[in-house]
Amino acid sequence: MYDEHYGLTGRPFQLTPDPRFWFESGTHRKAMAYLGYGLAQGEGFIVMTGDIGAGKTTLVGHLMDTIDHQSLNAIRLVSTAIEASDLLRIVATALGVDPAGLEKAQLLTAIERGLHAVARTGKRTLLIVDEAQALPVSALEELRMLSNFQTAGHALLQILLLGQPEFRDRLHGSDGLEQLRQRVIAIHHLDPMEPHEVADYIAHRLSVVGWEGNPAFTDDAVAALFDGSDGIPRRLNMLAGRVMLYAAIEDLRVIDGAVVRAVQSDLTADLPTRATTPTPEPAPEPAAEPKAQPRATPDPATDPAVLDRLAMLEARVEQQDQALRRVLTLLVEWVEGDEPRPDYKPIRGASHWHDAA
Incomplete structure (x- = not known):
């Protein structure tokens, strides 16, 4: 592996989110500011969106590393393609409640x-819901109802929703989510990194695993890494990891x-995506030609090709009919004969017969 070759203590560009590699780009700095503000309010919904691979999971991991667990009980819900009733049962289980047999x-x-x-232990509860775009409206409505629970004028539950960009669009455009929308106290969209941030990002992740400048990255290599990833952290990790291996x-x-572009070309060929697969240019329209006269449709009753095909099919049907008659004749003779019949036993475990022909 390239980490051993370059004397590194680990893989700096692994795809699995790891809070150790937290890098505070401009957009992530804003995200943490909005999270801090929202958590200080202690109520309602906080919404974070971003493209696939933008770093939402890493953001949550960093949040979990920085919050005071003595005052905040964080519950994380990852599998979100679920209906409202199942969502309630998952939340109940996370709170130590057995939901078996309970009505709504x-x-x-x-x-x-x-x-x-x-709350009696002095903690607030934060429910973190990942992949929120997969939740049906009914489940989102149940979350809103849960946010109503309070004691002594303070909310018992605060909810952080993480989702892809379509969730933000859905939240703003759906009439069925108006009440939830009014309870959003902080919202932020994670943008890709800027070109000037890529060099610091690469250097930071390498430094975490003991990099001391070998290998070195030229300025045009950093520019090529940005071009090949569009500044999306997960894409950048994938490309940089392949570059290090090469x-x-x-x-x-x-x-x-040149090295980065060569690797990017190989990666594009191996794993084409909508962002990297070139769109073929439309072929030029041919010059207009005089319209040809429509060809007459041949009459099946007189077309020689059709007649030959019918004759061949009739001959094949006749052959199959003769073969079937011979099989039936042999079967009748065998049934009416005096020879003892073999004793067939079913195959143990067989559920149906297979044609042995």
Whole structure:
């Protein structure tokens, strides 16, 4: 692996989110500011959106590393393509409530009691819902109802929704989400990194695993890394990881733009995406030609090709009919004969017969 080749203590560009590699780009700095403001309010909804691979999961991991767990009970819900009733049961389970056999009214009462139990320990509860764009409106409405629970004028539950850009569009455009929309106290969209941030991002992740300048990245290599990833962290990690592997195989000490572009070309061929697959240019329209006269449709009753085809099919049907008659004749003779019949036993475990022909 390239980490061993370059004396690194780990893989700096792994795709699995790791809070150790947290890099505070401009958009992530704003996200943390909005999160801090929202959490200070202690109520309502906080919404964070971003493209696939923009760093939402890494953001949550960093948040979990920085919050005071003595005052905040964080519950994370990852699998969100679920209906409202299942959502309530998952929340109840996370609060230590057994939802088995409970009707909806009983379930809501049990969840409220669970939230009160957490509050008595001096903590607030934060529910983090990932992939919120997959939630049906009914489930989002149940979340809004849960946010109504309070004690002594303070909300028992605050909710952080993470989703892809379509969730932001859905939140702004759906009439069915008006009440939830009015309870959003902070919202931010994670943008891609700027070109000037890529060099610091690469250097930061390499430094976490003991990089001391080998291999070095030229300025045009950094520019090529941005062009190949559009500043999306996960895409950048994928490309940079492949570049490091290529450099290790070739025993390179300096990575330039030509190396990055060569690897990007191979990566595009291996894993084409909408963002990297070139769109073929439309072929030029041919020059207008005089319209040809419509060809007469041949009459099937007189067309020689059709007649030959029918004759061949009739001959094949006749052959199959003769073969079937011979099989039936042999079967009748065998049934009416005096010879003992073999004793067939079914195959153990077989559910149906297979044609042995």
